[in-house]
Amino acid sequence: MKVVVVGAGYAGAFAANRVAKRVKGAEVTVVNERPEFVERIRLHQQVAGTAVAATPLTSMLRAGIVSRTGTVERIGDGAVILDDGESIGFDHLFLAVGSTVRPLPGTVPVGTWEGAVRARAALAALAAGSTVTVVGGGATGIETATEVAGARPDLRVRLVAAAVADCLSGRARQRVLAALDRLGVDVVEDGVAEAAVGAVRLRSGREVPSDLTLWAIVAGVPELAARSGLEVDAGGRVVVDEFLRSVSDPRIFAIGDCAAVPGARFGCQTAAPQAGAAVDALARLAEGRAPEPYALHYVARCVSLGGKDAVAQFTQRDDTLRDSHIKGRTAVLFKKIVYTGTKYGTRKAVGA
Incomplete structure (x- = not known):
């Protein structure tokens, strides 16, 4: 089975590693625009010069996974076409291109x-x-x-x-x-x-x-899905079924910020669980079993307030805010656990 993962953020890297662990005989290829894995939740530290938020992508992927640096121009019928014209075939594809920014000129x-x-x-x-x-x-x-x-x-x-x-x-x-x-x-x-x-x-x-x-x-997502003819919502996110498969092509799973899942918000708390659920669905199908639907499960919303302060407000499973929260050093420690745990979990594809 040939599996292509487009995008290597939290969702894409997690999916690639989990496929390599869970789907026997899968040949996994990751296509990413840059050779680094970027910890997006630490970009504010990158900006301020208090940390470096990138790691070589190859160090984040399991042995045997092929990593390609390049830009996908479009997704065709069973193949991805790169901007240099090269085509990479797939039996299944995980679209994990995340979200994007549309800055005002001059910023x-x-x-x-x-x-x-x-x-x-x-x-x-x-x-x-x-x-x-x-x-x-x-x-x-x-x-x-x-x-x-x-x-x-x-x-x-x-x-x-x-x-x-x-x-x-x-x-x-x-x-x-x-x-x-x-x-x-x-x-x-x-x-x-x-x-x-x-x-x-x-x-x-x-x-x-x-x-x-x-x-x-x-705000918004890259235009790759729409450009490729997949059904998208008004925000350009891929319309998926309960198993995170594109309603236009069941060979394609959309995960993370680019998937139109009701109630989901942008963030690593969305990326890894969706990646895990989608890969598990593929693994069950490969084994001749019925897949299980994906369900939202949020825990908290965390905000760093400089290097020595933070706040984390807990949520219901559906991301509804609860009254309880933590702050100060406790929240700083909680946020550090989020940083390290998310990166570790992405590399190890925890729970597989």
Whole structure:
């Protein structure tokens, strides 16, 4: 059985390793745009210069898995076609291209590896007293703003968003707002209409100084599925059945951010469980058994607040927020466990 995995983030790398463990005789090929495995949940640390968020992809894959660096132009009938014209055939394919960013011109995106590398270099070149504007009030924006403020207290850091920390609620959200204030981050509840060298213009019409503007909004998915003729939803995510198979082609499993699963959100808490469920479905089919449907199971929403603080608010299985949360050193330790556990689990394809 020839299995191709397109994309090697949390979902793709996990799926490739699990196929190699669970599906006897499978020949696994991973196609990824870069030769590194990127820990996306640590990109804010990459930006601030407090950690490196990439590892050689080959070190993350089990022996025997073929790794190809390249861009998939489209998925055809039983084959993927690369941008150089080469074709790789498959019996089954796991589409794991994740989500993407659509930055405003004049800003540097921090939700991709290439953008984070650019942002790190630009940030390192800023002189004391310079102003950094972070656009986005979700976890990516909060983590970027607080990590930069903690690592570079000589800079002025501003966070601009229509709403800040609305991914959390109650005391957990108040903890985030208090941390931003403690770190000296200027919170501006407005949107950005235009960015240029030295300034940004807000939607309200006000112009504020900005020596570096970082785009911290992750939205949308790559166009590969739509370009390949697979059925997608309004956001471009692959429409799947209860086993995470494309409704257009049951040979194709869509996993992670690019799969249109009701109630699912972008993040590693979605990626690995979906990858595991999809591979298990394939393994059961290969063994002549009926597959089991995928079910959402979330645990918490975690937000780092610089290197010495964090908050984690627990959720119901369906991601509904609960009142309980942890904070401070306990939450920092929890977040470190998430970092290391997610990477370890991806490499080992835990539970297989």
